[in-house]
Amino acid sequence: MSSRAQLGLDTPLTEVRGIGAAYLKRIGKLGIHTAGDFLLYFPARYEDFSHSTTIAELTLGEEATIHAQVIKVTNKPLYRRRMTITEAILEDETGSVAAVWFNQPYLKDTLEDRRVSISGKLSLSGDHLVFSNPLYEVIGSDEPSEWGGVHTGRLVPVYPETRGVSSRWLRYKIKTLSGLVKQFKEFLPADILKRYKLPGIQTAILNMHFPRSERSAEAARKRFAFADMFVLQLFILQQKALLSREKAVSIPFDEQLVKRFIAALPFTLTLSQKKAMWEIFQDLERSRPMNRLLEGDVGSGKTVVAASAVIAVAARGYQSAFMAPTEILALQHFENLQKLMRPFNVSLGVMTSGKSVVFDPELGAYEVKKERLIELIAAGDIQLLVGTHSLIQDFISFPHLALVVIDEQHRFGVGQRTRLLYKGRDGAAPHNADSVEDADRKALAAWEKKAGYLPHLLSMTATPIPRTMALGIYGDLDMSLLRHMPKGRKKIQTSIVSPAGRARTYAFVKQELNAGRQAFVICPLVEDSEKLQAKAAVEEFAALEKIFLGFRVGLIHGKMKSAEKEKIMLSFNERHIDILVATSVIEVGIDVPNATCMIIEGAERFGLAQLHQLRGRIGRGEHQSHCFLFTDSAAKKTRLRLEALMTARDGYELAEQDLKIRGPGEFLGVKQSGIPDLAMKSLNNEKLIIAARTAAEEILREDPDLLRHPELAQRVNQFSRTVHLE
Ligand code: ADP
Ligand code: MG
Numbered sequence: 041m042s043s044r045a046q047l048g049l050d051t052p053l054t055e056v057r058g059i060g061a062a063y064l065k066r067i068g069k070l071g072i073h074t075a076g077d078f079l080l081y082f083p084a085r086y087e088d089f090s091h092s093t094t095i096a097e098l099t100l101g102e103e104a105t106i107h108a109q110v111i112k113v114t115n116k117p118l119y120r121r122r123m124t125i126t127e128a129i130l131e132d133e134t135g136s137v138a139a140v141w142f143n144q145p146y147l148k149d150t151l152e153d154r155r156v157s158i159s160g161k162l163s164l165s166g167d168h169l170v171f172s173n174p175l176y177e178v179i180g181s182d183e184p185s186e187w188g189g190v191h192t193g194r195l196v197p198v199y200p201e202t203r204g205v206s207s208r209w210l211r212y213k214i215k216t217l218s219g220l221v222k223q224f225k226e227f228l229p230a231d232i233l234k235r236y237k238l239p240g241i242q243t244a245i246l247n248m249h250f251p252r253s254e255r256s257a258e259a260a261r262k263r264f265a266f267a268d269m270f271v272l273q274l275f276i277l278q279q280k281a282l283l284s285r286e287k288a289v290s291i292p293f294d295e296q297l298v299k300r301f302i303a304a305l306p307f308t309l310t311l312s313q314k315k316a317m318w319e320i321f322q323d324l325e326r327s328r329p330m331n332r333l334l335e336g337d338v339g340s341g342k343t344v345v346a347a348s349a350v351i352a353v354a355a356r357g358y359q360s361a362f363m364a365p366t367e368i369l370a371l372q373h374f375e376n377l378q379k380l381m382r383p384f385n386v387s388l389g390v391m392t393s394g395k396s397v398v399f400d401p402e403l404g405a406y407e408v409k410k411e412r413l414i415e416l417i418a419a420g421d422i423q424l425l426v427g428t429h430s431l432i433q434d435f436i437s438f439p440h441l442a443l444v445v446i447d448e449q450h451r452f453g454v455g456q457r458t459r460l461l462y463k464g465r466d467g468a469a470p471h472n473a474d475s476v477e478d479a480d481r482k483a484l485a486a487w488e489k490k491a492g493y494l495p496h497l498l499s500m501t502a503t504p505i506p507r508t509m510a511l512g513i514y515g516d517l518d519m520s521l522l523r524h525m526p527k528g529r530k531k532i533q534t535s536i537v538s539p540a541g542r543a544r545t546y547a548f549v550k551q552e553l554n555a556g557r558q559a560f561v562i563c564p565l566v567e568d569s570e571k572l573q574a575k576a577a578v579e580e581f582a583a584l585e586k587i588f589l590g591f592r593v594g595l596i597h598g599k600m601k602s603a604e605k606e607k608i609m610l611s612f613n614e615r616h617i618d619i620l621v622a623t624s625v626i627e628v629g630i631d632v633p634n635a636t637c638m639i640i641e642g643a644e645r646f647g648l649a650q651l652h653q654l655r656g657r658i659g660r661g662e663h664q665s666h667c668f669l670f671t672d673s674a675a676k677k678t679r680l681r682l683e684a685l686m687t688a689r690d691g692y693e694l695a696e697q698d699l700k701i702r703g704p705g706e707f708l709g710v711k712q713s714g715i716p717d718l719a720m721k722s723l724n725n726e727k728l729i730i731a732a733r734t735a736a737e738e739i740l741r742e743d744p745d746l747l748r749h750p751e752l753a754q755r756v757n758q759f760s761r762t763v764h765l766e
Pocket of ligand 1: 102307308309310313336337338339341342343374502526527631656
């Protein structure tokens with residue numbers, strides 16, 4: 041075995057003393073793969089046991105540390121509760137006190153006759169004070185003591201744990217490896233450290249694990265949060281700069297065409313829709329790729345804005361790809377876009393795992409084999425392809441691709457977005473040489489000369505992203521906001537319903553159904569398990585069939601085959617189903633204007649923004665809509681939280697609240713996982729984001745490729761690799 045002196049930051053754990061195979065796997069889950077990773081594994085919080093005292097001075101409820109001799113240890117089995125209690129009697133020169141531990145009988149051997157440090161909270165047992173499950177440390181053992189106590193007598197770090205890996209074990213390991221800290225090289229420029237009063241990397245690491253005060257721990261945490269955010273900003277800004285050096289097809293603004301498009305719509309555009317279109321047309325006219333985020337509350341009418349761009353692109357003989365997060369949505373977009381495209385002679389196709397359909401302005405819609413659709417695209421005969429984001433993964437060649445639209449873009453990670461942009465360039469090579477020869481198009485020849493161009497990118501999201509957060513993670517995008525809702529939208533009447541109100545609600549919904557309307561019933565969220573969620577939905581469905589006898593009840597959930605889901609959505613759309621029982625798969629985008637009621641079971645389990653999204657499925661037509669938030673929880677906090685849905689003016693207000701309540705990680709969802717932990721956590725820290733961004737801008741102004749900051753460049757590279765692996 042190699043000696044300790046040879047340990048380096050990158051030494052794999054198999055070569056680190058005292059880590060068995062079982063542990064390797066467990067800590068792998070925590071992201072610890074090398075010796076250095078241990079030191080970068082940070083505590084979630086600290087327990088303050090820095091106050092040392094004597095046994096005589098202990099008081100009830102106090103958190104304290106004592107140094108004492110163990111006089112006696114006994115293990116008592118508790119047969120009825122099938123556990124063991126270990127009780128130790130501790131003594132110092134001022135008195136004695138007991139300590140108990142549960143289910144750790146081996147402690148008897150560890151503690152018997154030793155001198156120990158004990159840190160914990162004092163509770164009462166009968167009329168005695170007792171330490172219950174305190175932290176302990178044997179004094180004079182082989183545990184290192186250069187920094188004082190490891191587990192006791194200080195600000196004791198508590199680490200995020202996983203099954204079989206305790207904070208105690210981590211503290212010990214980190215302690216034994218702490219000498220490695222000298223190998224960490226500073227990568228933040230000195231003037232930045234100075235300007236923001238941040239500790240250097242080595243001090244910061246030590247202060248994360250062995251802080252002398254809350255303040256030094258806080259300063260360390262700030263340093264790492266800043267560093268993560270700074271690297272993220274460098275990455276984003278470099279991506280932006282990179283993109284601005286790329287070329288894209290310029291689509292000249294065609295006023296006549298836009299006027300015709302607007303005139304053909306069955307409604308008047310809102311002011312913000314017009315403004316967004318204008319911003320997009322200006323971007324398209326430039327000969328570098330657009331990278332714009334169109335943000336608008338549910339129902340604000342994003343689709344039609346995107347459609348105007350598609351038509352402008354098609355009019356110049358180029359292609360667009362339109363991607364939705366689910367197949368149902370892709371199919372629905374296909375239907376809607378057909379209507380919008382018809383007067384403009386645009387041919388479009390949709391590709392899902394189940395089927396491929398082509399819409400030809402002259403022949404109408406017809407189903408084709410997937411291969412055929414791919415051929416038509418490669419030949420340039422399809423001007424708009426709709427599909428799910430698997431369009432980026434599949435090798436589909438769009439010889440004339442000039443525009444990519446992504447719906448519900450927050451579901452895509454940072455990495456997926458950038459990869460997507462370059463997909464267009466990959467696609468510049470014809471997919472099928474034969475069909476291209478046949479095609480005999482001048483435009484194609486022209487295109488091939490331009491190979492190397494990137495498509496314009498329009499992302500859309502209905503998740504109102506608070507300003508601070510947007511700056512933090514979408515800083516590479518230009519933004520268009522749909523602030524106004526189309527005229528005549530009625531506010532959805534929302535109420536919180538306790539179990540006692542169920543019957544009344546069902547009666548009300550029946551009334552609506554009898555009047556020809558339709559309803560959604562959303563099943564409770566089951567964390568991380570589509571299977572359990574599907575099961576809950578099946579049960580709910582069975583129950584509702586009985587309650588709504590005589591009505592047609594449908595069911596849709598995530599475990600269904602996509603063709604099946606599609607059939608159900610279609611039949612709901614065509615009013616063959618009165619009540620649709622659904623899991624949150626319908627969260628985004630589905631548009632059935634005749635649906636006016638929504639019951640959300642277990643409403644308290646959803647985030648506010650998510651509830652708002654769900655609710656956005658109704659209130660899309662001329663009739664008044666009603667949303668019922670079912671909850672069994674009588675807790676005042678739950679009620680207050682849900683009440684925000686009745687009072688908030690719009691999704692933005694809800695998003696801000698949601699962000700406050702749940703924190704950035706939950707708010708954004710798992711898909712953004714490419715972002716480092718601490719950067720993620722600081723996405724609601726405006727000051728930090730602005731500081732990191734300003735610092736990044738300044739450094740890139742002087743040194744755009746970070747040639748003079750190799751350590752930083754390496755960090756950014758590392759980050760971009762993790763992001764692209766997502
Ligand atoms: P979202 O922004 O949630 O994607 P959609 O694009 O699906 O919203 O639009 C919601 C509904 O509103 C659609 O039926 C659409 O045709 C309609 N719509 C869009 N813009 C307007 C408008 N300016 N006036 C009236 N209805 C509109
Ligand atoms: Mg939409």
